[in-house]
Amino acid sequence: MDIAKHFGIPIINADSRQIYRELKIGTARPTDEQTQAVRHYFVGTLGLDDYYSASLFEQQVLQLLDQLFQTSDYALLTGGSMMYIDAVCDGIDDIPTIDEETRRLMKQRLADEGLEALCEELRRLDPEYYEIVDRQNPRRVVHALEICTMTGKTYTSFRRRERRQRTFRIVKIALNRPREELYERINRRVDQMMSDGLLDEARALYHKKELNALNTVGYKELFDYLDGRWPLEEAVERIKGNTRRYARKQLTWYKKDKQIRWFHPDDKQSIIDYIINYETEDTTNY
Secondary structure (H helix, E strand, O other): OHHHHHHOOOEEEOOOOOOEOOOOOOOOOOOHHHHHHOOEEOOOOEOOOOOOOHHHHHHHHHHHHHHHOOOOOOOEEEOOOHHHHHHHHHOOOOOOOOOHHHHHHHHHHHHHHOHHHHHHHHHHHOHHHHHHOOOOOHHHHHHHHHHHHHHOOOOHHHOOOOOOOOOOOOOEEEEOOOHHHHHHHHHHHHHHHHHHOHHHHHHHHHHHOOOHHHOOOOOHHHHHHHOOOOOHHHHHHHHHHHHHHHHHHHHHHHHOOOOEEEEOOOOHHHHHHHHHOOOOOOOOOO
16 A cells, blocks of 8 residues: 555455455455545455456456556555466466366266266376376366367467566565564454454355355364354364465475565665665566
8 A cells, every 4th residue: 555655556455355345354355444545446346256367367468557547657466376476477378268068068967977087087087187186186187178178288388488578677675574463463363253243254154165266375274163063162273274274385485486576565765765776787577
C-alpha cells in the first residue's frame, strides 16, 4: 500500500485465491478501506465456479500492463502465488484449456477407478511426465491425463519451459522477517481470522468444498472439522501449522531466484530507493 501510494499506482494482485469473491476472510483479502485508498486489480472478480488458470492470469495482466504503462513508468504486482508471479515475469506454457466434459469425465474416473489406476494410464500415455510428476497428487495426475485424452498428445509436448521476452524491466523484491517473528504473526493472524468469522465463511461454502479453489489452507481444515474429523481447536492449530509450512515453501521457492532482493517489511524507504535506483548490467531477459 505504501509503495503504491508513493508512486501513485494501483496494485495488481497475484494471489490466486483473493481473486474469488466468496473468499474474503480466509484469504486476508484487502479491506474495502484499502481498495478505496488504492485501486486493486484481480481482487474479488471471479465466482468460485468460474474457470481460471495461471495462463489466463498471464494474458490478462500483460493486457493490463499495456494500458498502465501508457500513463506510468511503474506497475506493482504483488502476492504470494508463485506460479502466478512467474507466469507474468517469465511466461507460462500454452497449455490448452480443458473442456467441461473432459473435466467431468476425468473427475468421475478418479472417483470410480482411484488414483493408482490413473497413474498407470499416465505411465502408458506420457511416460516422460509420469517419471517426474508427484504421483500422490491427484490434481497433477488428472490434469496431465485431461490434456492427453483431450488433445491426443502428451502433456510433456506442451511443457516447453521457455522464458519469454518482456517489453518491460522487472524489479523483484521479497519480504521476510525473522522466523520466530513470522510464525508468531501467522498464529495471531489465524486467531484474528477466526474472530472475524472464518468458520461461518467456511460453513457457507461447505457445499462447494470439492472445488479446487477451496483446496486452500484455512478452508480445508475447517471442512474437516465440519465433517467431524477433529475438534475445532485442532482445526485451528492445523491452519496455523499448514500456513507456516506454506510460508516455508514460499521462502524456498523465491530464494532460488537470484534476481530477488530481500528486505524487512518495515524497511519501506530502502525498498522505494531500490526501485528508483534499480540498475543491472544484465537486462537481456527483460
